[in-house]
Amino acid sequence: MIDFLFLDKNICYNCKKNEIVAHFLCKDCLKKLDYVANKFSIENYDCHAVYFYNEVMRKLIADYKFNRNTSLAKVFSSIVYDYARINNLFDCDYILPSPSSKSTLNNRGFDHIKMITDHFIDDVACEYLMDFRKIKNTQAQHNLGKEDRALNLIDAFSIEKDLTEKSVLLIDDLITTGNTAMEIIKVLEKNNVKEVIVLAITSERRIN
Ligand SMILES: [Zn+2]
Structure with missing residues (x-):
């Protein structure tokens, strides 16, 4: 029995x-x-995606988010941490795990991006950008047409904090059109943020 338990960990x-x-x-x-380690920009903001959103990645994320296989947070955390460290993305003031709405949190039972970043937040010099909230319960972006996607996100996020001279690393699981990231960035801009970099575990775009 002891051998089995030990083996399980590996x-x-x-x-x-x-x-x-790994x-x-x-x-x-x-x-x-x-x-893919893709780098691209969304309206002049640097954006990184580590993996292409292929079938295996889609299943892995779905298993984590919807089947609540929370042990997978460690997998995603390791991916994000290694990529950000190698690319010096932790040279920022704040980390912002892409926020979920209150009702999503209640339904899911956990904050899926924050659970990933919680694994390494104590090991990096930057801290969480607190009180950034998703105040509107939006529909899943990928189920909507182009115009509805933009409307869906209007006034979805909020924070009141002076971010003058501050830089933020925004972390998300999936980048589709970049609309969600941009909506979050707009709110940060309103608070005078100096720099925002986006890091997504996976992207539906593939460069190369
Ligand atoms: Zn395996």
């Missing part, structure tokens, strides 16, 4: 079969992920 968090190689995943599962 077993891939996704397939639960093979030994862990990010709590095995060699086979890592191979199925499409590492």
